Amino acid sequence: MRVPSYWRRMPFLYRLSGWRCDHCGAFHYSKPIVCRRCRSRRFSEAELPRSGKLIAYTVVRSPPREFSEFSPYAIGLIELDDGTRILSQLTDFQEDELREGMRVEAVFRRVRVNGEQGIIEYGYKFRPALRGG
Amino acid sequence: MGRVFVAGAGFTKVAEHWDKSLEQLMAEAAVKAIDGAGISSVNSIYVGNALSEFLQEQSNLGAIIAEESGLVGAPAFRVEAAEASGAAALYAGFCEVASGMADAVLVVGGEKLSDGLAEEVSSGLMMGGRAWYEGFIGAEFYSLNALLYKLYARRFGDEGIPMFPVISHEHADGVSHAQYPFKLSLEKVLSSPFLAEPLRRLEVSGIGDGAAAVILVGEDLAAKLKSPKAQLYVSAATDYLSPFEREDPLRFQSVALAVSQVLDRAGVDRGEISFIELHDATSIMAALCLESSGFSPPGNAGKLAMKGEFELSGSLPCNTFGGLKARGHPLGATAIYQVAESYLQLAERAGRNQLDSPRAGLALSIGGVGAEAYASLLKRA
Secondary structure, three states: HHHHHHHHHHHHHHOEEEEEEEOOOOOEEOOOOOOOOOOOOOEEEEEEEOOEEEEEEEEEOOHHOOOOOOOOEEEEEEEEEEOOEEEEOOOOOOOOOOOOOOEEEEEEEEEEEEOOOOOOEEEEEEEEEOOOO | OOEEEEEEEEEOOOOOOOOOOOOHHHHHHHHHHHHHOOOOOEEEEEOOOOOHHHHOOOHHHHHHHHOOOOOOOEEEEEEEEEEHHHHHHHHHHHHHHHHOOOOOEEEEEEHHHHOOOHHHHHHHHHHOOOOHHHHOOOOHHHHHHHHHHHHHHHHOOOOOHHHHHHHHHHHHHHOOOOOOOOOHHHHHHOOOOOEEEEEEHHHHOOOOEEEEEEEEEHHHHHHHHOOEEEEEEEEEEEEOOOOOHHOOOOOOOOOHHHHHHHHHHHOOOOOHHEEEOOOOEEEHHHHHHHOOOOOOOOOHHHHHHHHHOOOOOOOEEEOOOOEEEEHHOOOHHHHHHHHHHHHHHHHOOHHHHHOOOOOOOEEEEEEEEOOOEEEEEEEEE
């Protein structure tokens, strides 16, 4: 990702902060022009809850170039406490610890180093909840 | 809207063509299609390609392919819709002929994946998702498929899903243009390592290069040409990019919409479809394709596959030359291979893979994980 593009996404990538549709409640990662679900044009800033449960996960064993150094890594589909579904890398887990249905929580982590520019990009990852959520 | 016919087709073998460039492959397919149709010029050219900026550092493919195919002067357009780029180019070319603006167009799809390393191709495929969401966290194409596979297995069980690559390979056996022209046993599929569990290495298509082309003509020109003709109908639809934003991630609504619309347009019932070319980029996508399009009840595609329904001798043959898995999946070319192969079936020129007097065939092409779907239907003229 180019630096300005990364900079624009920081509120979401750092704090899970985005925009919620005033009409239907759909969460948008960045400020939309129209709601993708109901076409409403009114939104309020909102942060997603930082905990939820793991619905399903997989392990990427043949990663894209940008993620070679992290191979293998786990990708989870998570249902947050408000029902929003989010994809995330999973981190800080022991081998065989991951269970579908387990509580997970968001943490701030180094996600990757951007190619030739060498920019270290940070963002959210989820880990097993420390106190059972 | 005027009627549109496929009047010629050409393609290269899908392979790692180290000695040929993307434009050479596309020109080779284009010239074969032009010769096959028995014409000397076209009104315009539509080029399907997904990743040339990324893998070849080359844009402006329209003008380049016009030049390489000996058609300088004709307007030329490059059309992109991720893995469905070829189908998108076909759709655009169809519209120009159907509108009456053109008598003949060349649609050519091509992709040269072997110019990149495997991990670069993976990065390229990931560009079909949102760069700052799936792309940023490394949720690449196969990991999204793996998550769908898990949800599917939980709801329906996964019985028979790994049969799809077996069927495709069975049909590719001995096919001269197929990348993997040999049989593959279910045991081999099941014992191949995980790419992203539960998705195994041999449940996904490989990396290859190839180009395919078709000539589309209007009714007047079709009547004058001696080559075989098949009437073409197209339809397409989009969906939310991420499957997990959809009401039901296991239903590709884009496929459902495109297929019901194309059947409507062609005036054909599902029961009249003689064969389907599926988008089997992964085994689970093949199953979701069949179920979303209404050719299998939800949760049953794998069971029907086990029963042999999708084999050449079955009730609904699928991937008659090997599909994405075994013929090969050079992204922007793939849908044009599907349509060219369907044309061969309807023209009774499918050789050892010939079905018994097929009347109509359906080709399904999907961009991303169902973000867009294209349904192309060929009917005996």
